[in-house]
Amino acid sequence: MVRWEPGTPERLQRAALELFATRGFEETTAAEIAQSVGLTERTFFRHFSDKREALFHGQELFAQAFLTGMDAAPPDASPIEVVAGALRSASAFFPDERRPYSRTRQSVIDRNPALQERELHKMAVLATTLADAFRARGVADPAASLAGQSVTAVFGIAFTQWIRDGEDRSLADIADDVLAELRALTSASPTPAG
Structure with a gap:
């Protein structure tokens, strides 16, 4: 398990954007975004209500x-x-x-x-x-x-x-x-x- 690091919302945002750009928005899940930076899906949803909000945070x-x-x-x-x-x-x-x-x-x-x-x-x-x-x-x-x-x-x-x-x-x-x-x-x- 990854230790807590500062800037979690920003890391998730960057990861989401990269995945959306390469794989497509619809094809990318919140779990994949979180996993790409070593976090859990639950952590993702602590910061964003849905994957769309990662773009609008x-x-x-x-x-x-x-x-x-x-x-x-x-x-x-x-x-x-x-x-x-x-x-x-x-x-x-x-x-x-x-x-x-x-x-x-x-x-x-x-x-x-x-x-x-x-x-x-x-x-x-x-x-x-x-x-x-x-x-x-x-x-x-x-x-x-x-x-x-x-x-x-x-x-x-x-x-x-x-x-x-x-x-x-x-x-x-x-x-x-x-x-x-x-x-x-x-x-x-x-x-x-x-």
């Missing part, structure tokens, strides 16, 4: 990264300035050395409809959390909801670009570029109806 830290950026914004910052702060803070959660892991994780998710649904749910919860944080800052609806959705939309587009093969820009730089596109889009003159 740490969601609270992910959301907190955005909220930290919002909290750091001055009280008189405009909603779009708060959006920018949230994106900068969240980008720091994804340093360049995390890119290979993120690419592999996304490839596993992209091959499984149930995981895609779980990822969409994660982002929807994040958008709601951020909208609530905007409301707490005094931003009224629908602007608070739009701001929360904008953060998640910009982040999602930037993240997709960041994990592309051959991409070497930081997530922060890409998020800045995507946010600039959103600003340009919202400041453009409306096209007359045809």
Whole structure:
């Protein structure tokens, strides 16, 4: 029997991702994940409710990264300035050395409809959390909801670009570029109806 070691959830996460990537999500069991790092299935279930959660562990830290950026914004910052702060803070959660892991994780998710649904749910919860944080800052609806959705939309587009093969820009730089596109889009003159 293996002695307890620190970082068990992280070891299980890494093992799960490796097995999901090589064998497939459906083909991998929780017992196999645990055994691959010298642990029991029971230990796996002490940390995760199911094997899917091994891919989504740490969601609270992910959301907190955005909220930290919002909290750091001055009280008189405009909603779009708060959006920018949230994106900068969240980008720091994804340093360049995390890119290979993120690419592999996304490839596993992209091959499984149930995981895609779980990822969409994660982002929807994040958008709601951020909208609530905007409301707490005094931003009224629908602007608070739009701001929360904008953060998640910009982040999602930037993240997709960041994990592309051959991409070497930081997530922060890409998020800045995507946010600039959103600003340009919202400041453009409306096209007359045809």
